[in-house]
Amino acid sequence: MFFSKIWFFLIALAAAVALAVALLMPRPAARAHVDNEKQRLVVACTVIDILLGDDARNRVDLASAFASKLEIVTALDAASGAASIDEARMKQVRSVGAAVMEEMKGKRKPDFAVLIDRRGRVVARVALDENDFGDVAAGRPLVDDALAGYLRDDLWAHNGTLYLVTAAPVVKRETQAYAGAIILGHQVTNALAQRLVKSLDVDVGFYLGKDEVAGSKTLAVEATPLVDAIKRIGGGEINQDCLANKPIPITSGKDSYTALVARLPGEVSTRQAYYSVFIKRPAALGFAGTLDAVEQADLAPGSFPWILVGAGFVVMLGVGIALMFMESDRPLRRLTAEAVRLAKGETERLSEDAHPGKFGSIARSVNIHIDKLGREAKSAKKDMDQLLGPSPEGSLGTIDLLATALPAVRPGGSAPASSPPPSEFKFTNPATQPGLAAPPPRPTPSPRPGTPPPVAPARSAAPPPPPLGLPTPPQSFASAAPAAPALNLDDDILGGGGDAPELAEEAAGDDYFGQVFEQFVAMKKSCGEPTSGLTVEKFTEKLIRNRDDLMAKTGCRDVKFTVYVKDGKAALKATPVKDD
Amino acid sequence: MSLPLRVCVVVFGSLVAAGQVQAGPVSGKLDLPKELPPREPAVTKGFLDRVENPLATPRPVAVTPQMVVVLEQAEGAQKGSAPGQVLWELVGESFSRPVMIAAVGSEVVIKNVSKTARTLVALEDDKLVPSGPINPTGPKSFRVAEAKVYTIADKDAAHLRGTLVTVTSPFVATVDDAGRFELADVPEGNYKLRIFYKTGWLDGATDVVVAAKGKTEVNPKVPALTAPQKK
Numbered sequence: 001m002f003f004s005k006i007w008f009f010l011i012a013l014a015a016a017v018a019l020a021v022a023l024l025m026p027r028p029a030a031r032a033h034v035d036n037e038k039q040r041l042v043v044a045c046t047v048i049d050i051l052l053g054d055d056a057r058n059r060v061d062l063a064s065a066f067a068s069k070l071e072i073v074t075a076l077d078a079a080s081g082a083a084s085i086d087e088a089r090m091k092q093v094r095s096v097g098a099a100v101m102e103e104m105k106g107k108r109k110p111d112f113a114v115l116i117d118r119r120g121r122v123v124a125r126v127a128l129d130e131n132d133f134g135d136v137a138a139g140r141p142l143v144d145d146a147l148a149g150y151l152r153d154d155l156w157a158h159n160g161t162l163y164l165v166t167a168a169p170v171v172k173r174e175t176q177a178y179a180g181a182i183i184l185g186h187q188v189t190n191a192l193a194q195r196l197v198k199s200l201d202v203d204v205g206f207y208l209g210k211d212e213v214a215g216s217k218t219l220a221v222e223a224t225p226l227v228d229a230i231k232r233i234g235g236g237e238i239n240q241d242c243l244a245n246k247p248i249p250i251t252s253g254k255d256s257y258t259a260l261v262a263r264l265p266g267e268v269s270t271r272q273a274y275y276s277v278f279i280k281r282p283a284a285l286g287f288a289g290t291l292d293a294v295e296q297a298d299l300a301p302g303s304f305p306w307i308l309v310g311a312g313f314v315v316m317l318g319v320g321i322a323l324m325f326m327e328s329d330r331p332l333r334r335l336t337a338e339a340v341r342l343a344k345g346e347t348e349r350l351s352e353d354a355h356p357g358k359f360g361s362i363a364r365s366v367n368i369h370i371d372k373l374g375r376e377a378k379s380a381k382k383d384m385d386q387l388l389g390p391s392p393e394g395s396l397g398t399i400d401l402l403a404t405a406l407p408a409v410r411p412g413g414s415a416p417a418s419s420p421p422p423s424e425f426k427f428t429n430p431a432t433q434p435g436l437a438a439p440p441p442r443p444t445p446s447p448r449p450g451t452p453p454p455v456a457p458a459r460s461a462a463p464p465p466p467p468l469g470l471p472t473p474p475q476s477f478a479s480a481a482p483a484a485p486a487l488n489l490d491d492d493i494l495g496g497g498g499d500a501p502e503l504a505e506e507a508a509g510d511d512y513f514g515q516v517f518e519q520f521v522a523m524k525k526s527c528g529e530p531t532s533g534l535t536v537e538k539f540t541e542k543l544i545r546n547r548d549d550l551m552a553k554t555g556c557r558d559v560k561f562t563v564y565v566k567d568g569k570a571a572l573k574a575t576p577v578k579d580d
Numbered sequence: 581m582s583l584p585l586r587v588c589v590v591v592f593g594s595l596v597a598a599g600q601v602q603a604g605p606v607s608g609k610l611d612l613p614k615e616l617p618p619r620e621p622a623v624t625k626g627f628l629d630r631v632e633n634p635l636a637t638p639r640p641v642a643v644t645p646q647m648v649v650v651l652e653q654a655e656g657a658q659k660g661s662a663p664g665q666v667l668w669e670l671v672g673e674s675f676s677r678p679v680m681i682a683a684v685g686s687e688v689v690i691k692n693v694s695k696t697a698r699t700l701v702a703l704e705d706d707k708l709v710p711s712g713p714i715n716p717t718g719p720k721s722f723r724v725a726e727a728k729v730y731t732i733a734d735k736d737a738a739h740l741r742g743t744l745v746t747v748t749s750p751f752v753a754t755v756d757d758a759g760r761f762e763l764a765d766v767p768e769g770n771y772k773l774r775i776f777y778k779t780g781w782l783d784g785a786t787d788v789v790v791a792a793k794g795k796t797e798v799n800p801k802v803p804a805l806t807a808p809q810k811k
Contacts, residue, residue, distance in 0.1 A: 049627075056627035064633070122672075135694050139674025140739050141623045145630050148619065149638030153626035164626075169633050176636040266626045270738045 001357055004323040011316060026290040033282055038247045041260040044202040045242035045277045049262065051196050052164075055108075056153040059166040059186060062107060064151055067168035067182045071096045072115065076170045076180035080118035090133040094124035097182075101126055110184035111163070117180040120147055128158075128185065137183075140267070142167045146181035155266035155273065162188040162206055162213040162264075162273065188214045203278040206264070208271055219252045219278065221259075226250065229261045230274050238263045249281065256281040331359045338363075513540035516572070519563040523570035543572075550574055603765040606651060606751070606790060608798040610759035610775065616640050617805045623739065643805055644755045646743075646778045648681035651751035651763055651788060654770035668742070669693050670700075670714065675732075675742035679776065681752040682724055682744065689721040690714060690732070698740065703731040729779070745776050759802075768792040773800050 066072065075093045079085060097113050104110070112128030120138025124130075137143045142154040146167035153166045163185040170179045186192075188206050193216040197204050205215035210223040229248050236244060241262035250259045257278045264273040298304060335355050341347045349370060350363035517539045521531050547559040556576035564571055619641050622630055632638055665687045669676035672694040682688050692698060692714040700720065702708035708730060714720045724730075724746040734740040751771070753761040772785040786800035 053627040060628065060631075068635075120672075120674075132695060135696075136672030136674060139672065142626075143673070145622060147639070148641075149633050149636055150630040151633055152622065152630035153628050154624065155626060166626075169636070171633060171635040173635060178636065178639060266624050267739065269624065 001327045004320075004327045007320055007323050011320070014316075023287050026286055029290070030286070037258060037279055037282060038260075041202065041247050041258060041277050041279055042242055044197070044200045044204075044279075045260045045262050047200060048196050048204055048275065048277060049239060049242055056164065056166065058108060059110075059164060059184065060151050060153055060168070062104065062110070063166040063168035063182060063184045066100055066104070066110075066113070066184060067170045069100050072100060072182060073170050073172055073179050076115055076117050076123060076182075077172055077177075079115075079121075079123040080179055082117075085117075085121055085123055085134045087133070090124045094126055094130060097124055097126040108186065111187045112185040114183040114185075115180065116143060116147070116183065118147070118178055120144075123180070142183065142267075143181060146183070147178065149178060153266075155264050155268040156185065157208055157268045157271055157273065160208065160211065160213070162208060162268065164188060190214050190216065197277075201279075204275055205278065206273075206275045208268065208273050217278075219257075221252045221257070221276075221278070222250055226259060226261050226274070226276050227272060229259075230263060230272055233261075233263065238265045238269065250278075327357075331356055335359045335362060339366075342366075513543050513561075516543065516561045516563065520570055520572060523563050523565065527565060527568055527570050529569060543574075546574055550576055554578075603767045604790060604792075604794055604796060605762055605764050606766045606771075606788060606796040606798060607760070607762040608773075608800065610644070610647065610649075610755060610761070611799050611801040612643065612759055613802055613804050615804070616643060642757065643777065644757055644759050645677055646679045647755040647759075647802075648679055648745055648776045649753050649755065649761050649763075649800075650681065650747045650749050650774050650776070651766060651771040651790075652747075652749045652774060652785070653751075654772060665689055667691060668744070670698060672696070673737070673740060675740075677742070677754060679743045679745065679754075679778065681754065681776065682746050683750040683752055684724055684727055684746055684748050686750075687721055687723050688744065689719050691719045692716055698734045699736065700732050700734055702744070703733055704728065705730065743779065766790045766796070773798060775800065775802060777802075777805060 075096045079089055079093060082089065093115050097115050101110060101113055110127075113126040114122060114128075114137065115124045115126070116137050117123050120136050120143060122133050122135050122137050124133055138147060140154075142152060142156075142165060145152050146169050149169045149171075151166075151168050153164065156163045156165050164187075165183055165185045167181055167183045169181050171177070172179050193204050193206065193214050197216045203215065203217045203219065205219065205221065206213045207223060207226060210227055212221070212223065225248055229245065233241060233245060242260065245260055245262065247258045247260045250257050258281050259276045259278050261274050261276045263269055264275060266273075335350070338347065338350050338354070342350060349367050352360050352363045352367060354360075355363050514536055517534075517536045520539065521534060524531050524534075543561055547561075550556065550559050554576045556578045558577040560575040560577055562573045562575060564573060619638065666680065666682040666689065668680045668688060668690050670690055670692040680688075690700065690709075693716075695716050697713045697715045699711075699713045700709050701711075705728075708724070709722055709732065710720055712720075724744070727746050727748050730744040730746070732742045732744055751763045751766050753763045755761045768790050771788040771790060773788050774785045775782045782803055782805075784803055786798060788796065788798050790796045
């Protein structure tokens with residue numbers, strides 16, 4: 001069993017290691033997955049920044065084209081010379097601006113335009129606050145730069161709306177004099193957001209503080225973490241935000257997202273304008289998640305080492321079965337066979353050395369019990385000898401068997417070779433035992449089976465042979481009592497100490513005891529002993545009392561009395577009868 | 581101080597000054613350096629850097645709107661009366677002049693002639709400008725108590741900023757696009773003319789002698805306009 005235990009330990013260890021590996025393996029994968037997602041966010045954020053830059057370049061080109069229109073140049077040049085801007089001029093310039101905007105169909109049409117004269121005054125607005133004019137727009141960096149002759153872009157917030165604005169100076173080609181500037185504005189809309197992330201598999205939202213201005217998807221995102229992330233950024237280059245910032249977890253309803261925020265440049269930067277790129281947070285993989293993620297293709301023979309797994313299983317199973325066979329099944333079968341042989345009487349003891357380990361212990365335990373039974377049998381023999389005296393040879397098979405010597409060597413040792421150990425005791429069936437007969441039922445009138453014939457006189461001190469025809473006590477423990485008292489009848493019977501009248505009555509009517517009496521008297525005579533004063537009543541009364549005592553002590557069903565010669569004198573031996 | 585009382589004070593001061601010394605205007609033109617400072621980097625930028633237009637060279641930086649001059653009285657000179665009021669217009673996304681000068685004790689009136697309400701504050705002293713928005717066409721006035729340079733700004737519009745220079749001398753003037761300036765009613769005496777540009781006083785001062793009669797012309801030479809230091 002040692003190697004079986006080692007094997008079981010190894011199997012359990014391998015299973016534990018496999019389980020630990022199975023539980024641990026998804027973690028690096030999950031980390032890598034999260035890192036990949038973060039990297040994807042960074043890439044998407046950077047791409048969006050690039051796309052917004054490209055869009056700004058296109059819008060600057062558009063503004064440049066707008067500003068170069070002759071009607072625009074003419075209108076603004078005329079307005080710049082006026083002391084003030086009146087409504088008529090405003091409407092005239094506005095109509096010119098609206099017409100130019102109409103020409104921009106097919107391109108990215110602006111959502112509004114502002115036409116500014118050389119002094120920085122707003123001459124007209126198109127498509128946004130159209131009736132406002134005459135105010136000075138100079139002062140805003142975008143306008144100042146445009147009036148100074150620069151093309152540039154910016155981001156403005158107006159009434160909660162975010163605008164991508166571009167400005168271009170208006171120049172008279174003939175004189176290369178500045179006539180003013182124009183501003184084009186493009187609203188940041190959901191359509192723009194969707195266009196930006198069309199190929200990125202992310203979502204983007206544009207925010208002014210906690211207010212979402214536009215987004216590629218309608219998400220009720222908790223904006224506080226986004227604003228906090230913006231506040232944490234502090235200084236640094238705005239165009240490096242995508243690389244410098246760390247993704248943050250946010251929630252939208254029950255959904256969890258990972259977001260990366262980046263500030264928007266321009267005027268709106270002072271109003272906490274930013275955009276945020278979202279991706280839905282991947283579900284934690286874990287062991288169960290990994291199993292869920294397994295696809296059928298993963299288990300295909302081409303991609304999974306089924307042969308290796310199967311071979312490993314077969315090897316482990318084979319080794320386990322072999323060890324079980326060698327260390328458990330085979331020894332158990334051997335012990336079982338020997339136990340059967342022991343039960344059949346083909347062997348006297350179990351061979352302790354032939355069985356390894358615990359099976360040897362079982363054999364030793366069985367042998368110890370056999371030895372114990374032997375000692376108890378010997379002790380019982382001594383007790384019976386003390387009670388009944390030595391049984392006549394051949395008369396009591398049981399007594400003969402019990403008279404054997406105890407083994408010389410104790411527990412676990414080999415059985416003595418000379419004398420059979422107590423464990424060699426065999427259960428026998430009295431009915432099948434030749435020479436043995438069940439004791440006659442009591443009282444049974446003569447003739448009855450086993451009625452002893454007249455006993456021949458004994459010779460000298462030699463123990464007489466058992467009376468012929470006299471029923472012999474059974475040899476087995478099952479039928480023989482553990483003790484049989486030897487009766488000393490001389491004093492009681494010859495002394496005439498009779499007592500109970502009911503016993504006398506029973507004795508008077510029992511032929512069995514009469515027969516025993518006659519045999520006893522005959523034996524005494526043959527031994528030359530006096531028989532005067534010996535009466536059948538007292539003799540019978542004595543036997544009955546003795547019988548009853550013996551039955552009470554041993555629980556036997558009946559008691560058989562045998563007449564024999566002991567030390568040249570007639571004696572009587574009582575043998576308990578337990579069953580039929 | 582109520583308006584009638586203010587008028588009385590101004591009139592009384594003028595009469596006293598006129599009775600003691602004679603005064604005349606001081607005018608002139610700043611001799612600007614040939615090389616003007618380069619345009620500063622954009623305060624804000626969008627996704628792209630600004631680029632010059634391909635049709636014309638960019639306009640030079642307008643330095644004169646950012647200049648003011650002051651005649652400081654030399655030792656022993658008579659003090660003149662302080663100007664009663666300085667008007668500074670808020671024209672939209674900017675002030676009418678980016679730099680304004682006022683004498684200590686004078687009243688500065690900021691008038692919003694734009695269509696947008698503004699809430700202005702002096703960054704150096706948030707109690708200088710009365711709190712509350714200046715509605716379109718509405719004024720906001722205050723008096724300056726010490727010689728200092730204040731930045732008046734609207735916290736809701738980072739680009740909207742103006743510089744208010746306050747001096748102890750009452751003889752102050754702004755400069756037009758061509759660099760001309762004029763100080764009226766300057767009493768006879770010796771003065772030093774100093775120029776404030778953008779954020780600070782330019783180095784050096786021009787001595788000015790104001791005669792008892794006639795107009796005094798002075799054309800101070802402006803040093804190179806590079807990184808003026810605030811003083």
